Amino acid sequence: MKDHYLLHIPHSGLEIPNKYLDDYLISADDLKQNIYQYADLFTDDLFDGLYKKFGGVKNSYSRLLFDPERFFDDKEESMHQQFKLGWFYENSILDERPLRDTKHKTEIAKYYREHHQKLHAMTKEKLEKHGKCTLIDCHSFSNETYWFLEDKSRLPDICIGFEEYHKDQQLIDIIVDEFKSYDIAINEPYSGSLCSHACTWPPVRMNTWPVEKVKNILALL
Numbered sequence: 001m002k003d004h005y006l007l008h009i010p011h012s013g014l015e016i017p018n019k020y021l022d023d024y025l026i027s028a029d030d031l032k033q034n035i036y037q038y039a040d041l042f043t044d045d046l047f048d049g050l051y052k053k054f055g056g057v058k059n060s061y062s063r064l065l066f067d068p069e070r071f072f073d074d075k076e077e078s079m080h081q082q083f084k085l086g087w088f089y090e091n092s093i094l095d096e097r098p099l100r101d102t103k104h105k106t107e108i109a110k111y112y113r114e115h116h117q118k119l120h121a122m123t124k125e126k127l128e129k130h131g132k133c134t135l136i137d138c139h140s141f142s143n144e145t146y147w148f149l150e151d152k153s154r155l156p157d158i159c160i161g162f163e164e165y166h167k168d169q170q171l172i173d174i175i176v177d178e179f180k181s182y183d184i185a186i187n188e189p190y191s192g193s194l195c196s197h198a199c200t201w202p203p204v205r206m207n208t209w210p211v212e213k214v215k216n217i218l219a220l221l
Contacts, residue, residue, distance in 0.1 A: 004130040007056030011040035083148040156185035
C-alpha cells in the first residue's frame, strides 16, 4: 500500500499580501528578484501528479513572507542565529543587507501556524488510516550560490536530504538508482528534512534541479 505518502511543497509560492509590502526595505524590483530567485519555481507543477494522488500541503506565499521549513523558535533555528534567515527573514537573499521591518512579525506568524496546523492534521489523518506517513518534501534549487551557504564549492544536480533518525533507506536507494547518471549528493549543500509533529514515519526531502529527469521517478512511487 502506497497511500501513506504525503506531499509538502513549501517554497513554490510567490505571493506577499499587499498590506505587508511597505515593511520591505529594498526596492520593489529588488524584492521581486529576491522572491523569484529564491522560490522553488515549478515544483508545484512538477509534483502535481503525486499531489493530486496522495494529497499534501502547498504554500502559496513566498518564503520571503514566512518560511515553513524553519523552526518557529528563533533560538532553535541555526539559520536565524547565523544569518537572520529563520522563519521570518530579516536579511535579503541575493546579498547580505536588511530585508524588512519586524513590526508585523507577530501578525505574520499566523500564516506559519496555519500552514503547520494543516500539515499536522493531514499527517495525523495518514497515520490513522495507514499506520504510517512518508512525507515527501518537494524542493528545487538554483545553480547559483548564496552568501549564507557554507559550502559553495559544489552544486550537484540532485540533493537528497533526510534526517538520519527518520531515514527510509529503501526510498533513498530508489531515488539514487533512478538518477544514477546524474551528480547526486546526500545532505549537501542542503541537509535534513521537515517532519510534522504528528509524523513518526520517515520523511524524505527531494531537492531537485533537472526538472525533466525528475518526472521519471513519479511512476516509482
